[in-house]
Amino acid sequence: MYDFKKIEAKWQKYWDDNKTFEVVEDTSKEKFYYLIEFPYPSGDGLHVGHIKSQTALDAMARKKRMMGYNVLYPIGWDAFGLPTEQYAIKNKIHPTIATENNIKVFKDQIKRIGISFDWSREFSTTDPEYYKWTQWQFIKFFEHNMAYKEKKEINWCPNCKIGLSNEETEGNVCERCGGPVEKKLKDQWLLRMSDYAEKLLSGLEDTYFVERVKTAQTNWIGKSTGAEVDFKIKDSSEVLKIFTTRPDTLYGVTFMVIAAEHPFLEKFKNQIKNYEEVLNYINNIKKKTDIERTDFTKEKTGIKVEGIEAINPVNNESIPIWISDYVLMGYGTGAIMAVPAHDERDYAFAKKYDLSIIEVIKGGDISREAYIGDGEMINSGVLNGLTDKETSIKKIIDYLEIQKIGTSKVNYRLQDWVFSRQRFWGEPIPMVYCQECGWVPVKEEDLPVLLPEVESYEPTDNGESPLAAITDWVNTTCPKCGKPAKRETDTMPNWAGSSWYYLRYMDPKNDQAFVGQDKLKYWNMVDYYNGGMEHATRHLLYARFWHRFFYDIGYIPYPEPFLKRVAHGMILGDDGQKMSKSKGNVVNPNQMIEQYGADALRCYELFIGDYEKTATWSELGLKGCKRFLDRVYKIGSKLNDSNKITDQLEVIINQTIKKVTEDLDSTNYNTAVSALMILLNEMETQSQISRLDYQTLLLLLNPIAPHLTEELNQKHELGKPLCESSWPIYDKNKLAYDDFELVFQVNGKVRSKKQVPLTINEEEMKQEALNDDNVKKHLEGKEVVKIICIPKRLVNIVVK
RNA sequence: GCCAGUAUGGUGAAAUUGGUAGACGCGCUGGACUCAAAAUCCAGUGAUGGAAACAUCGUGUCGGUUCAAGUCCGACUACUGGCACCA
Numbered sequence A: 001m002y003d004f005k006k007i008e009a010k011w012q013k014y015w016d017d018n019k020t021f022e023v024v025e026d027t028s029k030e031k032f033y034y035l036i037e038f039p040y041p042s043g044d045g046l047h048v049g050h051i052k053s054q055t056a057l058d059a060m061a062r063k064k065r066m067m068g069y070n071v072l073y074p075i076g077w078d079a080f081g082l083p084t085e086q087y088a089i090k091n092k093i094h095p096t097i098a099t100e101n102n103i104k105v106f107k108d109q110i111k112r113i114g115i116s117f118d119w120s121r122e123f124s125t126t127d128p129e130y131y132k133w134t135q136w137q138f139i140k141f142f143e144h145n146m147a148y149k150e151k152k153e154i155n156w157c158p159n160c161k162i163g164l165s166n167e168e169t170e171g172n173v174c175e176r177c178g179g180p181v182e183k184k185l186k187d188q189w190l191l192r193m194s195d196y197a198e199k200l201l202s203g204l205e206d207t208y209f210v211e212r213v214k215t216a217q218t219n220w221i222g223k224s225t226g227a228e229v230d231f232k233i234k235d236s237s238e239v240l241k242i243f244t245t246r247p248d249t250l251y252g253v254t255f256m257v258i259a260a261e262h263p264f265l266e267k268f269k270n271q272i273k274n275y276e277e278v279l280n281y282i283n284n285i286k287k288k289t290d291i292e293r294t295d296f297t298k299e300k301t302g303i304k305v306e307g308i309e310a311i312n313p314v315n316n317e318s319i320p321i322w323i324s325d326y327v328l329m330g331y332g333t334g335a336i337m338a339v340p341a342h343d344e345r346d347y348a349f350a351k352k353y354d355l356s357i358i359e360v361i362k363g364g365d366i367s368r369e370a371y372i373g374d375g376e377m378i379n380s381g382v383l384n385g386l387t388d389k390e391t392s393i394k395k396i397i398d399y400l401e402i403q404k405i406g407t408s409k410v411n412y413r414l415q416d417w418v419f420s421r422q423r424f425w426g427e428p429i430p431m432v433y434c435q436e437c438g439w440v441p442v443k444e445e446d447l448p449v450l451l452p453e454v455e456s457y458e459p460t461d462n463g464e465s466p467l468a469a470i471t472d473w474v475n476t477t478c479p480k481c482g483k484p485a486k487r488e489t490d491t492m493p494n495w496a497g498s499s500w501y502y503l504r505y506m507d508p509k510n511d512q513a514f515v516g517q518d519k520l521k522y523w524n525m526v527d528y529y530n531g532g533m534e535h536a537t538r539h540l541l542y543a544r545f546w547h548r549f550f551y552d553i554g555y556i557p558y559p560e561p562f563l564k565r566v567a568h569g570m571i572l573g574d575d576g577q578k579m580s581k582s583k584g585n586v587v588n589p590n591q592m593i594e595q596y597g598a599d600a601l602r603c604y605e606l607f608i609g610d611y612e613k614t615a616t617w618s619e620l621g622l623k624g625c626k627r628f629l630d631r632v633y634k635i636g637s638k639l640n641d642s643n644k645i646t647d648q649l650e651v652i653i654n655q656t657i658k659k660v661t662e663d664l665d666s667t668n669y670n671t672a673v674s675a676l677m678i679l680l681n682e683m684e685t686q687s688q689i690s691r692l693d694y695q696t697l698l699l700l701l702n703p704i705a706p707h708l709t710e711e712l713n714q715k716h717e718l719g720k721p722l723c724e725s726s727w728p729i730y731d732k733n734k735l736a737y738d739d740f741e742l743v744f745q746v747n748g749k750v751r752s753k754k755q756v757p758l759t760i761n762e763e764e765m766k767q768e769a770l771n772d773d774n775v776k777k778h779l780e781g782k783e784v785v786k787i788i789c790i791p792k793r794l795v796n797i798v799v800k
Numbered sequence B: 001g002c003c004a005g006u007a008u009g010g011u012g013a014a015a016u017u018g019g020u021a022g023a024c025g026c027g028c029u030g031g032a033c034u035c036a037a038a039a040u041c042c043a044g045u046g047a048u049g050g051a052a053a054c055a056u057c058g059u060g061u062c063g064g065u066u067c068a069a070g071u072c073c074g075a076c077u078a079c080u081g082g083c084a085c086c087a
Helices: A004-017 A051-066 A082-091 A095-113 A128-143 A166-172 A193-206 A211-221 A247-252 A275-287 A344-353 A389-403 A517-523 A538-552 A589-596 A598-607 A619-638 A647-663 A669-684 A691-701 A706-715 A762-771 A773-779
Strands: A031-036 A070-072 A147-157 A162-164 A182-191 A223-233 A239-244 A255-258 A302-311 A318-324 A335-338 A406-412 A431-434 A438-441 A475-477 A484-487 A528-531 A565-567 A739-746 A749-757 A784-790 A794-799
Touching: A004 A095, A004 A598, A004 A706, A031 A051, A031 A517, A051 A070, A051 A095, A051 A528, A051 A598, A051 A669, A082 A095, A095 A589, A095 A598, A128 A147, A128 A438, A128 A538, A193 A211, A193 A223, A193 A406, A193 A538, A211 A538, A211 A565, A223 A247, A223 A389, A239 A247, A239 A255, A239 A335, A247 A389, A255 A302, A255 A344, A275 A302, A275 A318, A302 A344, A318 A344, A335 A344, A389 A406, A589 A598, A589 A619, A598 A619, A598 A669, A598 A706, A619 A669, A619 A691, A619 A706, A647 A669, A647 A691, A669 A691, A691 A706, A739 A762, A739 A773, A749 A762, A749 A773, A762 A773, A762 A784, A762 A794, A773 A794
Parallel strands: A031 A070, A031 A528, A255 A318, A528 A565, A739 A794
Antiparallel strands: A147 A162, A147 A182, A223 A239, A223 A302, A223 A406, A255 A335, A302 A318, A431 A438, A431 A484, A475 A484, A739 A749, A784 A794
């Protein structure tokens, strides 16, 4: 019938030759910035699931351009990171080459789908011209005291003698040798992201993220409000600080629990009578993984610290101190006050070790379980008799503050960002260590710090980055004093380059700044950011943090990077399982394009179902979309000479323009496709259609099936190329026919229907209903109680 | 455990936001074309009863509000995603 391969190649060339989708800043036009998460170019290429969001945003972008907007829809490559490094090691190929090859494959795939990316803005995070600025930004963090070094645990395989990423330690077993993984302390760079917890939380109010993304972010930040309280250590000037969200239960404290890593243990070493035992317990804990340690289904363990005791500041009672694995050093102060009567964990612990339990809130049965509900305060000094939790909390905090033994306090789950990786394939951290000057950033004019050309990029056997073995590269001079110094050999995490790429798209060739101020002002926030749910926490928070910091220090004129965030649903294989090479259910877009064409594939990607939900791939569904496009082609043979909308099609065409326009602005792509199918079905009932009917159909379908529609538009000489045409506008007065089907109900059940004019009034509607034969039958022997008329809808007769 | 979301035919899913449940696609059944098949076209397709008209039932379960509930309220169940001994 028609050669879709030829048509697709022809129009892809046309767009390239005419630079149709290259965008230049133009203040006379309104801007719109669409963004997809840039792909990680792996060796496997893209599957049909990956291109769903690219296609969806492409349809939106094509439509917005036809509506006169200046649309930025860019793409690049997030190419640093572990998969490429491992691929390179395995295949004995340099990661730079591997990356180049992978990008080539990805790019070819995307080009064949006909996505309208502005390729002139393409870059990779591995380009020195790009990572120069990632390094420059790190130095800004450092200069503002937002980057610091600290000993942190890494996953360590004692067998392979290398540091492993979390992904490589699934099940606490080394992915390479299958042996057990240990923890090892290493000096690492961290970014003070926890300082930004409140800003990242409140900033969400300035965005239109979908609800589930917002809650994921909120949960990750994990704000909790409570109090910090000082517990004196008996016979000492030291104070044990704890954090609690329930200071109202302070009178119910019967013991304290501190984390195994708590500094008190070292500090009171000489006073702790069972220090030997304590050390033993701590060493046992250290052997466990985080997962084992935090698995709350397992029984809690602990040991009493003999020889030191704390004093409850509100009633001066002496209380014992315990160590347990259920208290974590990384949250709050690493110590808690235990109120077993009103906390499940404390209760379980108290029961196991036979510790006393004091009830302070009435309402439960503490002989059976901890009571976490509300009730009257008892055994609680100043709080006795109060019944409202909020009032009690406020009162006790006031008391603590007056007595100077505590203060209200907010805590966040969000921690600082561990920014060091002991790997080759990442941005070198641009810092130099000098014996005299300490850590000194590389001078700006010496950026980028290039990754050296090396023979081997395999990890070293002592936990250092492979860069540490390259002495020529490591040994340098101090940028400050000029004396011999050593470079930092760790690299940045994969998340670094992806934290600001959307800014670089605005100004990808700038060699004076990471992005120009004029470009920032013009493009402003990303209007529409699409990504997977797997990035709704970390990537999205890292990028928002990065952005917010550069806003705070004056490099970006607005605080939040993304206005709207939408999460696409995954596409599963036709077996209902996640597509993966090992399951053999991966569908390659190239094969589908080969058989059905890019337009049919695009159409099906959008038609497959609710955009935000997971969907199962079905080649039969794709076939159906191909049939639809074939019929669009065929109906061209029914064209007459008229350049007016055909009377009989006027209403449905206007309805379809409205529907497609609205659906392509939201995420309802499936119903946009369905509306076009309905329009085509209607056109097929006509013996002829006008040139304008057809052109309108092609324009509306163009964002979804751009190649075929351009070809048909040209073939039938309907006008200039669609990509240079304007989006159709509907006539508000022509959205409805002048009659409609009136529904007759008796007691809410449909009993009959009749075609009536739109001009019908309420009285006439009632009469029509009462005169209907089937309605009469259902009224027989009954009394009419009332009649409800809904204009343009129905009449409901209520009978007894 | 906490937070968020989802549940509709054989199947992917629609449903004007309280007003005809199942649009559109797939599959299936029958027919046309063909020596035949594929492709294409036409008709039918929630279940039960009926020749039909029509009737009854039907949107995860149980209750409620309403003239009217897939949609609102209450309780529950299952699944998906996020967080999780976070004090």
